[in-house]
Amino acid sequence: MTTLLEAWRHRATHRQVWALATPMILSNLTVPLVSLVDSTVAGHLPHTQDLAAVTVGSAVYALPVWSLGFLRMGTTGFAAQAKGANDASALRTVQTQALLLAAVLGVLVGLLMVPALPWLVAEMHATPLMAGRALDYLHLRLFGLPAALLNYALAGWFIGAQRARTTLALLLVTNLVNIALNLLFVPLLGWGVPGIALASVVGEWCGALYGLWRALQVVRGLDAHVDWQTLRAWRQWLPLLRVNRDIFLRTLALEGVFFSLSLLGARLGDATVAANALLLNGLMLTAFGLDGLANAVEALCGHAIGARDHHALRRALVVAGGWSLIGSIGYALLFGSAGHLFVDLQTNLPEVRDAAYRYLPWLTALPIVGMWSYLLDGLFIGATRAREMRDSMLMSVLFFALLAWLTRSLGNEGLWLTFLAFMTVRGLSLAWLGLRIRRRRAWIA
Incomplete structure (x- = not known):
């Protein structure tokens, strides 16, 4: 020893x-930058309710996203062990399972959130005008939830496969698109609070599509395949679940x-x-x-x-x-x-x-x-x-x-x-x- x-x-x-x-530290630095841009853009809208609506809406949206962060952590360990064992088939299988789970949870949780939104916003002690704008924000923002969870799964898989630079690139695409569209939709086009939500949704989906494209490039270079027949068996999902x-x-x-x-x-x-x-x-x-x-x-x-x-x-x-x-x-x-x-x-x-x-x-x-x-x-x-x-x-x-x-x-x-x-x-x-x-x-x- x-x-x-x-x-x-x-x-x-x-x-x-x-x-x-190093790439993960740089990735972390992009997170507060996006929040800063969102709040700054909202803070320059004509009504105080706009900034309050974005603040409340972001807090409510963060509840499912943060709670489902296990999609990142749970994927990393399995991907890392598969890479260490030089098992390309296991590496591809972990990727497939994580992406399928993220997609299903994104759609399911998003649908469950819709009827709960009025109650959640009301619990934030929102005024009627601010609550209405927060709900407008959230109804748009939930379209990005499947993409946000796919990004979690992709980031976890890339980290486990020791491709942290790809994780950094994925987050940069997501956040830079969000920032650019914020500046386009709100100050230039005047779309207000819905424009801030739409910028976030498009950013999340651009990041997810970029991540899926990079993941496809990686697996094409692996001499392996996904055993779909085996994946139909419940016991194959139990360790990850x-x-x-x-x-x-x-x-x-x-x-x-x-x-x-x-x-x-x-x-x-x-x-x-x-x-x-x-x-x-x-x-x-x-x-x-x-x-x-x-x-x-x-x-x-x-x-x-x-x-x-x-x-x-x-x-x-x-x-x-x-x-x-x-x-x-x-x-x-x-x-x-x-x-x-x-x-x-x-x-x-x-x-x-x-x-x-x-x-x-x-x-x-x-x-x-x-x-x-x-x-x-x-x-x-x-x-x-x-x-x-x-x-x-x-x-x-x-x-x-x-x-x-x-x-x-x-x-x-x-x-x-x-x-x-x-x-x-x-x-x-x-x-x-x-x-x-x-x-x-x-x-x-």
Whole structure:
């Protein structure tokens, strides 16, 4: 077994990690850019209800899209293991299954969302005029839901097949088309809120069509075929469906924690909940870099498991973990030294600034505490061990709920303590489960 130092000194693994992580980091940077353009275009429309309608509509649309993110994560591990095993037929089969599942869910969930839209918008406490415009936005936007889910499946497959640059290209096509059409449809053609929705829909479908074209190019170069007869058997779908089910439950549990943070923070006053939201934007900033490295772990660890290469598995985890630790320390130093500037760039309200300054030490600790769960999530996704990820998250959420109740008298300090403890337990529980698997020598069957 190689030592940690020997694994860290393996230059080829460093090159592999950054070849996969760099495109994913760049991909992450395009996401806030699109939201910024949407809100900026809507913010220049003549009525305040237009910006509010786009904000509410985007939040409602994000519910199914974010909840079905398992289509990306669940696909990556199976594709990576098939590539590591040099099984081209399995690689094509994973692609086919993921795309079929994404298409079916996109249509089905979209149809189920339509009758629920008035209730969902009403729950946002929308005024009648703003609610009407939000519904106009959403009725158009749902036409892009199948494409958005196809993009998830395609991105996961490309990452697993170690084609992260194609994932970057797919997201660039989606987002750049969206931005260009936003500027065409709204300021130039005057289509208002429907124009913003239509730009997003066309962008999503352009990305999906580009991704399908690139995926077809890749599989044409493989000496393999999809066994359609076998795919008709229910048991052939069970592994993918089980993994996606467990990731879905994990995602819902995680979303529950963030919802609870907003809910509990709102009880402490407007300035406090606003300050917490600004500080948690630092978590999003941290994710730009560390999630890219976690994506590299998914692909490389899955590849090593498929190839039955213990040394490659260890090297991928050590190298990506080392860079994740370095990155997290860098983020901690950034927030520790420039935290006041980070807050000031986001708001000029004195009471919100003062509240945010008070809790900056918690934000400074967050990257170092949280990076372990990001890293280990990548390992478990690459190994398609979603059940352990689900169990770890459920344990962490139960701990979060208990500690939130115990520290309820401490105000926002108690809330931040609870959140950092939750992130710590996430990492520790994944590490404990990972060590149990290692003792059984079960990472590679």
